[in-house]
Amino acid sequence: MSRYLEMVDSPTQLKKLTPDQLQRLAEEIRQEMITALAKNGGHLGPNLGVVELTIALHFVFNTPKDKFVWDVSHQIYVHKLLTGRKNRFGTIRSTGGLSGFALRSESEHDCYGAAHAGTALSAALGICAARDQRGTDENVVAIFGDAALTNGISFEALNNVAQTTSRFIAILNDNEWSIAKNVGAISSYLNKLITHPSYNKLAGDFVRFLRRLPKGEVALKLAHKAEEGFKGALTEVGLQRSNALEPDGRGGYGNSLIFEEMGLRYLGPIDGHNLPLLVSTLEFAKTCDHPIVIHVLTQKGKGFEAALKNPEKFHGLGPYDAATGATVPVRAGTPPNWQDVFGQTMVKLCQKDNSVVGITAAMPTGTSLKLLEKAMPHRYYDVGIAEEHAVLFACGMATMGFHPVCAIYSTFLQRAYDCIVHDAALQDLPVIFCMDRAGLSPQDGPTHHGLFDIAYLRHVPNCILMAPKDEDELADMMFTATHERHPVFIRYPRGPAEGVPVKDQPRLLEVGKAEIIQRFANNGGRKVALFALGNMMRLGRETAAQLTAEGYDVALVNPRFAKPLDAGVTEFFGRSAEAVVTFEDHALVGGYGSAVLELFNEKRLTTPVIQLGWPDQFIEHGTNVDDLRRKYGLTVENAIARVRAEFVNAPLLHDTEARPQLLTL
Ligand SMILES: Cc1ncc(C[n+]2csc(CCOP(=O)(O)OP(=O)(O)O)c2C)c(N)n1
Numbered sequence: 001m002s003r004y005l006e007m008v009d010s011p012t013q014l015k016k017l018t019p020d021q022l023q024r025l026a027e028e029i030r031q032e033m034i035t036a037l038a039k040n041g042g043h044l045g046p047n048l049g050v051v052e053l054t055i056a057l058h059f060v061f062n063t064p065k066d067k068f069v070w071d072v073s074h075q076i077y078v079h080k081l082l083t084g085r086k087n088r089f090g091t092i093r094s095t096g097g098l099s100g101f102a103l104r105s106e107s108e109h110d111c112y113g114a115a116h117a118g119t120a121l122s123a124a125l126g127i128c129a130a131r132d133q134r135g136t137d138e139n140v141v142a143i144f145g146d147a148a149l150t151n152g153i154s155f156e157a158l159n160n161v162a163q164t165t166s167r168f169i170a171i172l173n174d175n176e177w178s179i180a181k182n183v184g185a186i187s188s189y190l191n192k193l194i195t196h197p198s199y200n201k202l203a204g205d206f207v208r209f210l211r212r213l214p215k216g217e218v219a220l221k222l223a224h225k226a227e228e229g230f231k232g233a234l235t236e237v238g239l240q241r242s243n244a245l246e247p248d249g250r251g252g253y254g255n256s257l258i259f260e261e262m263g264l265r266y267l268g269p270i271d272g273h274n275l276p277l278l279v280s281t282l283e284f285a286k287t288c289d290h291p292i293v294i295h296v297l298t299q300k301g302k303g304f305e306a307a308l309k310n311p312e313k314f315h316g317l318g319p320y321d322a323a324t325g326a327t328v329p330v331r332a333g334t335p336p337n338w339q340d341v342f343g344q345t346m347v348k349l350c351q352k353d354n355s356v357v358g359i360t361a362a363m364p365t366g367t368s369l370k371l372l373e374k375a376m377p378h379r380y381y382d383v384g385i386a387e388e389h390a391v392l393f394a395c396g397m398a399t400m401g402f403h404p405v406c407a408i409y410s411t412f413l414q415r416a417y418d419c420i421v422h423d424a425a426l427q428d429l430p431v432i433f434c435m436d437r438a439g440l441s442p443q444d445g446p447t448h449h450g451l452f453d454i455a456y457l458r459h460v461p462n463c464i465l466m467a468p469k470d471e472d473e474l475a476d477m478m479f480t481a482t483h484e485r486h487p488v489f490i491r492y493p494r495g496p497a498e499g500v501p502v503k504d505q506p507r508l509l510e511v512g513k514a515e516i517i518q519r520f521a522n523n524g525g526r527k528v529a530l531f532a533l534g535n536m537m538r539l540g541r542e543t544a545a546q547l548t549a550e551g552y553d554v555a556l557v558n559p560r561f562a563k564p565l566d567a568g569v570t571e572f573f574g575r576s577a578e579a580v581v582t583f584e585d586h587a588l589v590g591g592y593g594s595a596v597l598e599l600f601n602e603k604r605l606t607t608p609v610i611q612l613g614w615p616d617q618f619i620e621h622g623t624n625v626d627d628l629r630r631k632y633g634l635t636v637e638n639a640i641a642r643v644r645a646e647f648v649n650a651p652l653l654h655d656t657e658a659r660p661q662l663l664t665l
Pocket residue numbers: 046071072074075115116117144145146147148173175177178179300315361362363385387412415
């Protein structure tokens with residue numbers, strides 16, 4: 001580790017450094033992140049962009065007393081390095097290691113956890129309100145990206161600031177990028193602020209503040225450089241932005257500062273890589289008895305050529321070469337990712353059916369809907385980080401005869417729950433929800449695992465909920481969904497699919513019909529029926545093979561539908577088996593296994609049900625899916641052990657004695 005970073009293990013030590021040393025520290029931190037993250041990857045680009053900003057924040061404020069609330073908090077690595085976690089930094093996002101996000105249980109300097117976008121301004125305002133209630137004097141700083149302004153909650157908070165508190169500091173970290181290029185009117189508006197000198201709001205009280213500071217006595221003698229810095233702020237970063245100003249249609253270029261209209265003083269835009277300027281500006285913000293937003297311009301990936309050239313890829317990535325940024329090519333023979341099969345199928349469906357369109361909430365790459373953008377841009381919508389809006393927008397289109405497909409990760413769709421119930425389901429609209437990352441997002445952890453969607457959808461009337469066992473079935477399910485008149489949800493996981501060929505022409509599936517993969521052999525062995533939902537079919541198959549080898553008589557079912565359940569097939573195997581095992585990549589509470597149990601109760605079946613799935617707790621992050629599945633028993637070994645245990649001391653019953661009411665199928 002390099003010199004200054006070695007010296008600094010807390011914000012207190014950071015405050016002892018001279019301006020030049022702080023600058024050196026910034027360089028060392030960049031290098032540390034580039035090398036340390038190369039092995040496992042992480043959110044490199046956003047963090048390279050906030051090095052100076054984070055140093056300045058810790059130089060001026062005093063956490064944990066003062067509070068930093070980070071939006072998404074994927075840009076918190078520098079903060080981690082400066083708050084006593086540098087020795088564990090190499091463990092970030094791996095099993096037992098540091099979280100990739102802010103985590104209250106990890107450090108007293110992380111006052112608020114996050115990873116879903118748009119939460120910082122509201123949470124910070126709540127902290128301010130509590131401070132004001134208590135009559136204490138903490139500074140509260142919310143740090144949010146330009147893409148957070150595509151999110152409704154951010155505006156709900158801004159709308160509420162002025163009436164709630166007089167001391168609120170918000171830092172808009174504007175790098176023009178969401179994960180992909182930021183979208184929408186707000187993004188164009190921010191560009192206007194940056195490229196038009198008349199919007200520069202550093203003059204006035206801030207400059208007077210700087211001039212009042214006694215020369216030489218300013219914190220670390222930085223401020224005297226600030227005026228100079230502020231003059232350079234536009235030229236260094238702002239003017240690199242290429243877009244010309246667009247007229248506002250009223251003969252001008254618009255002249256209202258949206259933040260000021262909402263009761264926050266606006267300051268900026270300033271160069272977010274100019275440490276002296278940042279320090280002085282934050283010192284000023286500390287003195288403000290008025291809510292303030294500081295517009296800071298940063299470059300995603302600063303200091304690493306490869307990341308600057310490709311901000312989207314380096315937003316978050318796996319292992320890479322620390323010298324060149326090159327990433328490891330996918331091994332030949334690896335099946336396509338589920339998301340890619342989704343994207344390719346979208347293109348095919350849109351080519352054949354004019355009613356189909358694709359909608360993403362700022363995740364064109366993560367969902368692979370960018371394949372549709374490329375092939376048929378007029379059938380593609382990126383609405384920004386706005387899941388609620390995405391669903392309502394889709395509902396509107398559905399009322400006009402369209403089959404909109406919302407490609408939204410399972411975890412992010414949680415945000416749009418009311419829109420699903422109140423708009424899509426209640427009006428019974430044919431919106432299709434393709435829920436990517438349904439299952440684990442291992443390195444991200446509990447904020448990103450998609451383990452709740454069956455539970456939060458299964459009880460909503462009118463909904464159809466499916467999970468494909470492989471990528472060919474995913475295409476069939478998407479095709480089937482475009483023929484439905486109800487809201488349809490399809491859940492599939494992250495990562496490579498099963499490697500089965502995808503037919504040219506997908507086929508229609510019968511809604512609510514399961515697929516029987518293997519029937520009982522009636523060979524005299526103890527009868528066990530396995531129901532393996534979606535991607536758990538692989539586990540189901542292996543379990544079936546091993547149990548069969550041990551002499552059990554095994555049936556294997558691909559349920560396909562978590563709703564409507566195939567009541568006939570489920571009851572048939574429930575009655576004819578001596579034990580049933582349900583496999584799901586989902587929380588056990590309220591999940592697919594629960595649906596089976598509900599049916600068994602309704603039919604008064606007493607066959608024991610062994611449920612494999614995720615326990616009733618938040619599952620931590622880990623290096624990979626296998627580590628976590630092993631820990632929580634989502635394994636073939638555990639399935640077999642539990643089946644064996646079920647039969648210990650259980651007398652062998654002949655079919656006829658045990659199950660007199662066999663149904664025929
Ligand atoms: C509700 C929600 N939807 C989508 C995401 C995925 N996501 C993570 S970071 C990000 C972009 C953040 O951009 P910005 O806030 O501008 O920060 P930057 O990475 O540019 O610093 C998105 C869309 C998320 N975290 N939360």
